[in-house]
Amino acid sequence: MKIPPKKVVRRYELTYIVPGNRTSVQVAAANTAVKALAEKGKISVIKEEDWGKKELAYAIRHQGENHREGYYHHLVIEADPAKIASFERNLQLNNDVMRHLLVIASEDEEETSEPEATETEETAE
Numbered sequence: 523m524k525i526p527p528k529k530v531v532r533r534y535e536l537t538y539i540v541p542g543n544r545t546s547v548q549v550a551a552a553n554t555a556v557k558a559l560a561e562k563g564k565i566s567v568i569k570e571e572d573w574g575k576k577e578l579a580y581a582i583r584h585q586g587e588n589h590r591e592g593y594y595h596h597l598v599i600e601a602d603p604a605k606i607a608s609f610e611r612n613l614q615l616n617n618d619v620m621r622h623l624l625v626i627a628s629e630d631e632e633e634t635s636e637p638e639a640t641e642t643e644e645t646a647e
Contacts, residue, residue, distance in 0.1 A: 533568070533629075534599050534606065538613070538622035541584055542575055542591025549593045552618035559616070560599060563609040569598035584620045592620055598627060 540552045553572075560567055573594035581588040601609070606624070613622055 530603060531600050532603055532606075533627040534601065534624055535627045536597045536599055536613075536622060536624045538595055539578075539582075539592035539620045540595065540618055541587075541589045541620055542578075542593065543587070543589065544593065544618070548618070552616075553595055555616060555618060556595070556597070556613065559609060559612050560597075560601075563601070563605050563612070565599050565601040565605060565609055567597055567599055571596040582620050585617065589620060 538556065540549050544552065557567055557570075573596060575591055575593050577591055578589065581590050582592070583589075610622075610624055613619055613624075
């Protein structure tokens with residue numbers, strides 16, 4: 523009897539920047555496209571945050587233009603590590619994404635509000 527291999531699922535954090543000259547409709551379409559890439563690669567989106575439009579620290583040249591602003595978007599995803607390479611490759615080919623950063627999420631980071639509550643309890647005592 524063969525034992526099927528255990529599926530390894532890791533949690534990742536993805537932050538990406540959409541050019542600041544895009545309209546809100548185009549930004550929403552870019553976000554939908556990134557989530558569609560995740561679904562296509564059988565990657566589940568756990569949490570999604572829109573960080574809004576921010577000024578960049580330096581100009582980024584993208585599609586022949588220098589951009590000084592960008593719309594930041596953050597996703598927490600879960601996926602098989604074998605599928606991450608193809609997902610990241612497709613993300614690089616997406617013209618709506620200027621830059622992205624994909625990192626393995628720390629395991630102790632469940633909720634950011636929990637450690638703050640612990641600190642206030644210790645201070646109260």
